[in-house]
Every structure is written in C-alpha cells, then in structure tokens.
Amino acid sequence: MSVPKSVNHSIILRLEIDKEIASFGQIATVIGGLNGDIVAIDVINVGRERTIRDITVTVSGQEHSDLIVQEVKKMSGVKVIHVSDRTFLVHLGGKIETKLKLPIKNRDDLSRVYTPGVARISSAIHEDESLAYSLTIKRNTVAVVSDGSAVLGLGNIGPKAAMPVMEGKAMLFKQLSNVDAFPICLETQDTDEIVQTIKAMAPTFGGINLEDISSPRCFEIEQRLTEELDIPVFHDDQHGTAVVILAGLLNALKYVGKNLRDCKIVVCGIGAAGIACTKMLLNAGAKNVIGVDRDGALVRSVKYESSAWEWYADNTNPDQEAGPLSDVIKEADVFIGVSGPGVLKQEDVKNMAEGSIVFAMANPTPEITPEEAEPYVSVMATGRSDYPNQINNVLCFPGIFRGALDCRASRITEEMKLAAAKAIASSVTDDELNPDYIIPGVFNEKVVERVRKAVIEAAYESGVARKDQQHTRKINTESLEMV
C-alpha cells in the first residue's frame, strides 16, 4: 500500500534574499536537506541587491516546520519576512458566503423581491404552508447544527471552535450535491435547550444535520427531534459514519474473501459513531461484535450508567470477551476505530487474524497510522483525505440529504441508510477493487447520484416520501444541474 506524504500541512516562507551573499539554490539545499518538499516558488519582488520570494514547502508537521524555519533563519543573507500556514490562509474570513439568485437592479426588481411584492408571497404561504417548499429556500436548505461537544476527535472544544468544521460540511453539501447548508453552532449543551432551539428554527429548513454532538446526549436529541419535526433529522456522526463503514467493510471483506457473519469485529470508541456503526453491522448480519472503550471491552456482567451502553452490552460480545483492547483484539478480523489518536498499537495489529482489516477513523489523528499498520494488515483505511481509502461520512451526507430533499422525505429510515451503504459500495466495481481502493473517493462522480437514487427508492418503499413520484423524477434531474 502506498502512503502519500501528508498534504494538510504546508507553509509559505516569504524570504528576502541578499543576492551578493545567498542564492535560491543554497536555500533549496537547506530545505531539501531537512526533507522539506518545495512545491512552489513565487517571485514577489526583484531589486538590484535583493529579491523577495515566496517558497511553499510541504512539511510533515509543526515540529518539522519549526526546524526548517529555524535553519533558514540561520543562513546569512536570508531574512525570513514571515511564515504563513496555507491551511490557516484558506480559513481567513471563513469559507462560505451567501449568494443572490437574481440581481436587484432597479425599483421594479426591489418591489418584487421586497416590499410590497413579497407580502403577497407571505400571505400565500400563510394560507397554504406547503407553499414554503416552492416559494422559499426551505426545499433545498439544511442546517448543520453542532454544540461543539465532540468536535472530530478533539473533544468538547465549544461552539466557536466547531465553526470551521461546520463551514467545511456546508461547503461539501453545496459542492457535492448542490444542497444549501448553514453552519449553526449553539452556545448550549443542554439537551432540552438544543431540542427547543432546533425546533424553533426548523421552519427555515428542509432538513437538520446534527454534527459533532457527544454521546449519550446525541441519542435523545436526535430521537426527540425526529418525533417532533416533520423534516429529516440525521446525526451525521452516527448514521453517516455507520453507512460509510458498512460500505467500506462490505468491499474490504469481498477483497479478503471473508463473510461478515463469520468475522470477529472489534469496535473501539463506544460513542455516537461506535454505537450506530455496531447497530448497522448487526442489522447487516454481523454476529460477533465486541465494543471497547476506555475501561476495556463492554460485558454483560457490568452495570453501566448509560442506557446505550447497557443495550450495547446486552446485544454484542457473544463470547463475553473481557479486558483491554490489547486482549480482545487477538484474532480479530476487523478493527473499527472511532475513538481517539494512537489507541491501537502495532503489537495489537500483529495479533489480529490473517487477512486483517483496520479502519482507524478518529480525526484528525487516527488510532494507528497507515505507516505503522501497513506491514501487518490486508486492508487499511482512515478518515483522512491524505491517505488512500478515506472512510468518512462525507461519502454519505451529501447524497442522503439530496435524496431526502428531492422526494421530500419526512425522515431518514433504516432502509434508506442501508440503500445508501450499498450504493456507495457498488460505486467500486469488482475490477477496480484493490486494497488501496475499497471505497470510492469523495470526488467520484457516481457516488452522490447513486446514493440519491437509492435513497429516493427506499424512501418511497418505506412510505416516508411526501412528493408525488412522477414529480420527484423530474425535479431530481434539475436539482443536480448546478453540481
């Protein structure tokens, strides 16, 4: 398995070079000697005695970056004007903005989009509320809501710090499936307040995507909102993740020639993602799933405070294997990590069964790096964009909401999720399937369309689609036109 150099950390060094004393060649030698990868050079200013250049360097992390800057600073005739991080640069001012669908050029336009014309539209919706779907942004708009309590694997970092992730999700919604999405981060972690707030803002939206809300609160929040709202509510970290894990696992098992029902599967991190993914694996036919959290494997003999863990202990681990991860991982066929960084050791991977599959999905730092696991596993996947086999809920949420919005589903059912998983898995053909390609890439054009179609079909079968089927077919082709 080939592992690309990390692309998420690259810096731009703005350097003033005294031409008499130093040359670009010398600088390149210093950076190259420290394993920095120069990927771009821009000349900013050329003077008689000095030049100013921007040198973009891919580095392996902060320490590597610091070392390169420190060594370049030591060079005589070279002044480091500033160092910028390209990832910070793309976040300046946020990543999304609103855009008008039509210009307001004159008073005539103004009187149509605003007072007095708009009043007739409001009155029409007042008389028939279903018109909100045709005369407002509702039909194509999803709220991406977080309380900042379980942001990636960074933990409870609060609503402001959660915003960049939610903005990123909104970008992906728009680019991949033409869904308009608003990032909304709430200054509360109280279950009742979150439910009330989302209910109060629901009239604006066609769907609610809950994101990075920690367990066990996420279960009650989602359940209450699903019962009380007539639009789909979907906790991405639970169901989006479960759908993509199942898709990837079906293909990985096909590659290693094993059957889901015969596999010993260890799930590490029994939170939002871990519980949902276990439920989906059991529904798909898995028999031997063992859940592990900080205190080791979940077993029936222990009384757990959380009802979700009580359910978990009652419905998994048929052989009641107990102890830490390093014990229960022995002879496991599959490891699914949705916990935190560095939890799985190389020794653990060595102790897995022949033809082992490791999905280390904690973000941004996985349970084990592909570099460490690669020599001992048959299939390795992470949640990140910079390694092969990205098992990330981004393969699910754009298509599943596109489908749900297009048929105006009132909720997202188990059948719709299973249909989405199969659609994602089937986007990799038998000819394409190999250990570096068990799951389609995020930019694979087939994925959103396949998921959307499968989800719509399943929505009609489960009786939750509210739009006339003929009409949905017509709208479907229109909704993706801008993608």
Ligand SMILES: NC(=O)c1ccc[n+]([C@@H]2O[C@H](COP(=O)([O-])OP(=O)(O)OC[C@H]3O[C@@H](n4cnc5c(N)ncnc54)[C@H](O)[C@@H]3O)[C@@H](O)[C@H]2O)c1
């Ligand atoms: N790749 C993806 O698409 C994807 C999707 C969802 C979540 N995730 C990742 O999965 C992780 C969990 O997300 P979540 O939303 O379920 O969070 P969560 O807070 O609901 O659950 C995390 C669980 O992991 C457990 N845990 C943490 N550190 C552990 C350790 N060292 N050993 C054992 N258990 C440990 C916690 O006790 C908790 O039960 C995060 O890193 C997140 O980035 C990835």
Ligand SMILES: O=C(O)C[C@H](O)C(=O)O
């Ligand atoms: O945001 C991601 O990359 C995936 C997932 O939603 C996570 O919380 O890690």
Ligand SMILES: [Mg+2]
């Ligand atoms: Mg998330």
